[in-house]
Amino acid sequence: xxxxxxxxxxxxxxxxxxxxxxxxxxxxxxxxxxxxxxxxxxxxxxxxxxxxxxxxxxxxxxxxxxxxxxxxxxxxxxxxxxxxxxxxxxxxxxxxxxxxxxxxxxxxxxxxxx
Amino acid sequence: xxxxxxxxxxxxxxxxxxxxxxxxxxxxxxxxxxxxxxxxxxxxxxxxxxxxxxxxxxxxxxxxxxxxxxxxxxxxxxxxxxxxxxxxxxxxxxxxxxxxxxxxxxxxxxxxx
Numbered sequence: 548x549x550x551x552x553x554x555x556x557x558x559x560x561x562x563x564x565x566x567x568x569x570x571x572x573x574x575x576x577x578x579x580x581x582x583x584x585x586x587x588x589x590x591x592x593x594x595x596x597x598x599x600x601x602x603x604x605x606x607x608x609x610x611x612x613x614x615x616x617x618x619x620x621x622x623x624x625x626x627x628x629x630x631x632x633x634x635x636x637x638x639x640x641x642x643x644x645x646x647x648x649x650x651x652x653x654x655x656x657x658x659x660x661x
Numbered sequence: 662x663x664x665x666x667x668x669x670x671x672x673x674x675x676x677x678x679x680x681x682x683x684x685x686x687x688x689x690x691x692x693x694x695x696x697x698x699x700x701x702x703x704x705x706x707x708x709x710x711x712x713x714x715x716x717x718x719x720x721x722x723x724x725x726x727x728x729x730x731x732x733x734x735x736x737x738x739x740x741x742x743x744x745x746x747x748x749x750x751x752x753x754x755x756x757x758x759x760x761x762x763x764x765x766x767x768x769x770x771x772x773x774x
Binding site: 590595 | 764
């Protein structure tokens with residue numbers, strides 16, 4: 548199965564620690580998106596990347612959050628000095644092209660900050 | 662400001678009947694619309710999409726209708742099956758805004774046997 552893969556599925560961090568979430572897009576897909584879902588809410592766009600480039604990070608908090616999609620390896624969403632409000636489900640999606648193509652989602656990483 | 666709204670948080674339907682899920686949007690720049698289905702602890706699964714140049718798209722039991730003048734779309738599932746019970750999200754994108762999807766808050770569909 549060449550679906551979108553995310554790991555870990557569950558991540559527990561204490562306040563102040565760092566969280567690293569990984570995403571491997573579907574085979575043949577070069578566009579990666581990160582979304583966050585807070586409890587009882589819909590998904591909110593965070594960042595859109597292509598290989599080695601951040602295309603749109605308009606949904607990303609200005610501090611503590613960063614994302615990358617290196618030439619080799621998975622896309623990484625990094626949250627430094629986590630706070631309780633960062634607790635959420637983080638979903639990665641990928642698509643083949645930019646316009647009019649469906650985004651396919653991974654199973655998500657559920658981050659819990661103690 | 663919610664640009665995509667799903668005003669019904671939940672919907673209950675009898676097996677075999679039609680399920681109609683509704684979605685309203687405010688941004689006239691949206692030109693591509695999608696429906697996703699989500700089970701607990703899983704990622705959203707793509708169901709069906711529609712471009713703004715169409716008013717209907719059909720795929721098996723799923724049909725999406727788009728009314729651009731009313732800024733409204735709906736997903737029809739017929740006949741509904743118990744396995745359709747899930748949360749359904751409406752999403753929209755604008756060609757001139759890259760490829761980010763703006764999601765509604767979701768509608769929980771329960772199909773009773």
